[in-house]
Amino acid sequence: AQKITQTQPGMFVQEKEAVTLDCTYDTSDQSYGLFWYKQPSSGEMIFLIYQGSYDEQNATEGRYSLNFQKARKSANLVISASQLGDSAMYFCAMRGTSGGGADGLTFGKGTHLIIQP
């Protein structure tokens, strides 16, 4: 079964600083996908970034990048130049092929990020 671990329940960061949100995963699959979602206080789930297990380069999307270390089974999200609007819950997720359905995602418990002015 897949498992996602996010060890930071909450983080406070000064505006304009870079932020790293930790995510480790466990899977026996050779092929898998890793995702990060943002959930603001309004509740919707906003897709941020995706990394395939066979992608050779770390994924980047604007201010978001994914620090993928396959041997360590980690997929940390890096937000550069944080903004007040980045305050939200952040969830790491992966594609499950067992215990989560062939296409269902397995989510971590999330990190509550608060950006301070």
Add this chain to the structure above:
Amino acid sequence: NAGVMQNPRHLVRRRGQEARLRCSPVKGHSHVYWYRQLPEEGLKFMVYLQKENIIDESGMPKERFSAEFPKEGPSILRIQQVVRGDSAAYFCASSPPLADRRFYNEQFFGPGTRLTVL
């Protein structure tokens, strides 16, 4: 270009009543997923459906919960005889056909339905 639509956004039920949650996927998407988010938790996969078929329901509670995705109309998640522990946010996501995806598990999430059981 409408995204995934869910209604109602908020639903209040008394214990023992039925809850019906609706999900209209993005136009052209034939794959639908339902997830449940308990307070202070991440989302948990419940069921994966394609038109008229349940593909994987490994995350569905064995009793009182059912889901369908008919040929016409929205996908429905039905909870019979609700209990307080069913209070949660229920999210629907949809995916385009495989050939149209940017990556294998691309899913578009709806805004969720917040169910409160009194």
